[in-house]
Amino acid sequence: MLVKKAYKFRIYPTNEQKRQIAKTIGCSRFVFNHFLEKWNDTYKQTGKGLTYNACSAQLPQLKKELSWLKEVDSIAVQTSLRNLSDAFSRFFQKQNKAPRFKSKKHPVQSYTTKQINGNISIVDNKIKLPKLGFVRFAKSREVHGRIINVTIRRNPSGKYFISILVETDVQPLAKTESAIGIDLGITDFAIFSDGQKVDNHRFTANMEKKLKREQRKLSRRALHAKNNGIDLLDAKNYQKQKRNVARLYEKVMNQRADFLNKFSTAIIKNHDVICIEDLNTKGMLRNHKLAKSIADVSWSSFVTKLQYKADWYGKTLVKISRGFPSSQRCSTCGHHTGKKSLGVREWTCPACHMHHDRDVNASKNILAEGLRIVASA
Ligand SMILES: [Zn+2]
Numbered sequence: 001m002l003v004k005k006a007y008k009f010r011i012y013p014t015n016e017q018k019r020q021i022a023k024t025i026g027c028s029r030f031v032f033n034h035f036l037e038k039w040n041d042t043y044k045q046t047g048k049g050l051t052y053n054a055c056s057a058q059l060p061q062l063k064k065e066l067s068w069l070k071e072v073d074s075i076a077v078q079t080s081l082r083n084l085s086d087a088f089s090r091f092f093q094k095q096n097k098a099p100r101f102k103s104k105k106h107p108v109q110s111y112t113t114k115q116i117n118g119n120i121s122i123v124d125n126k127i128k129l130p131k132l133g134f135v136r137f138a139k140s141r142e143v144h145g146r147i148i149n150v151t152i153r154r155n156p157s158g159k160y161f162i163s164i165l166v167e168t169d170v171q172p173l174a175k176t177e178s179a180i181g182i183d184l185g186i187t188d189f190a191i192f193s194d195g196q197k198v199d200n201h202r203f204t205a206n207m208e209k210k211l212k213r214e215q216r217k218l219s220r221r222a223l224h225a226k227n228n229g230i231d232l233l234d235a236k237n238y239q240k241q242k243r244n245v246a247r248l249y250e251k252v253m254n255q256r257a258d259f260l261n262k263f264s265t266a267i268i269k270n271h272d273v274i275c276i277e278d279l280n281t282k283g284m285l286r287n288h289k290l291a292k293s294i295a296d297v298s299w300s301s302f303v304t305k306l307q308y309k310a311d312w313y314g315k316t317l318v319k320i321s322r323g324f325p326s327s328q329r330c331s332t333c334g335h336h337t338g339k340k341s342l343g344v345r346e347w348t349c350p351a352c353h354m355h356h357d358r359d360v361n362a363s364k365n366i367l368a369e370g371l372r373i374v375a376s377a
Contacts, residue, residue, distance in 0.1 A: 001169065001170055001312065002168070003170050003308075003311075004148070004167055004168075005145060005166050007163070007164045008164075008257075009137045009161065011127070011136065011160045012136045012137065013132070021111075021132070021160070022154075023072050024072040024073050024076050024111050024131070025110065025154070027068070027077055028077060028080035028111040029080070031062075031077050031080050032080045032083065033102055035084055038050060038055070039084070049088055050085075052085035055081050055084075055085070056078070056081060059081070072131060075113045076112065108153060108154070108156065110154070112151040112152075113129070113149065113150060113152075115147040115148060115149060124139075125137060125138075125139045137162060144168050145168025146166055146167050147164060147166050148165045148166060148167055151163045155246065156246040157247035157250050158243060172314030173269055173315065175314075176269075176271060178271045178272060179273035179275070179367060180192055180193055180275070180367060181193035181363040181364060181366035181370060182276045182366065183360075183366060184302075187199075187200060188359065190263075190302075191359035193360070193367040207255065211245070211249060214244055214245050218238070218241045218242060218244075224237075225238050257301070260301055261305065263302070264306050264309055268315050269313075271315065272315055272316065273316045273318065273374060274315065274317050275366050275367050275370025276306065276318070276319060276370075277366060278319045278320060278321055278322050318370035318373050324365075324366075326363075327339075327340060327362045327365075331361045332356075333349060333351050333354070335352065337349065345358050
């Protein structure tokens with residue numbers, strides 16, 4: 001099966017390459033905003049918008065007038081225009097809000113360029129990019145497939161990243177005849193029906209503690225600036241701390257993403273049928289905001305990864321609907337024991353006297369329900 005895959009790496013541009021990236025981002029933004037304005041004006045005057053082709057035909061003239069537009073990757077500029085027309089198409093199909101002007105102040109600055117006639121290629125630990133030449137990157141894994149496009153991004157922390165979109169052929173994985181149920185939680189990220197638990201904080205606990213401390217420091221600096229009548233944009237200490245926080249947050253999220261990638265692949269490799277709760281069931285989250293936001297992002301990203309990997313590799317992911325009372329039933333005898341407060345971590349079934357770990361019991365029920373759904377499908 002031909003599928004699209006995205007790889008993300010950190011890149012290490014030289015100072016000259018950084019200047020060129022900044023220029024290209026600037027030109028892409030300029031072209032986007034320029035045609036967005038024209039598009040809006042035309043719409044106001046005629047009740048009809050423009051088209052990609054109409055705008056594209058104006059590009060050469062624009063480049064004649066503004067010669068600096070010629071100094072950057074022309075495909076990136078063209079892609080920016082394409083993105084604008086796509087945004088308008090989605091808007092007219094009511095899938096999106098109307099496109100908005102791109103701001104220099106947006107924390108993440110990026111541009112996208114396409115692979116045409118080998119203008120983008122990977123050689124060892126360097127990637128060749130139009131107008132930039134070879135840029136060193138942290139190649140943590142091999143890139144397989146045909147490169148479609150790349151997006152170069154500058155994060156608020158001042159680091160540079162590249163997303164490489166490729167098209168590649170994937171083969172189904174060998175069948176294992178195994179099925180598993182998974183319950184998602186806060187203390188443990190995932191609890192398996194075979195009793196295995198994956199600690200949520202194994203990888204990022206220290207980082208999260210640190211992140212919280214740095215965020216408090218950021219609030220203090222914001223308050224300090226406000227009390228002294230300094231605009232936040234001019235508050236040096238605040239801005240410096242803001243970058244620190246962004247850098248830490250990025251590190252936490254990258255560690256998470258890496259973990260979730262490996263974890264989901266292992267599950268898909270080891271099992272043919274994977275049963276999991278629908279995420280909406282998790283309305284019960286207490287806890288402070290940070291842990292929650294990170295857990296939320298991780299859960300949905302985890303389920304997304306499981307879903308596309310199951311599709312790629314010929315496995316089955318079954319989502320159990322939110323109404324299913326996974327924690328109210330004895331997984332051994334089926335006895336209905338009713339709702340239990342969150343504090344109840346273990347209990348004994350009054351009917352069959354089996355002693356249960358709350359979460360493992362839930363994941364066993366999820367597995368049984370998933371298998372029932374598969375059998376009746
Ligand atoms: Zn029982």
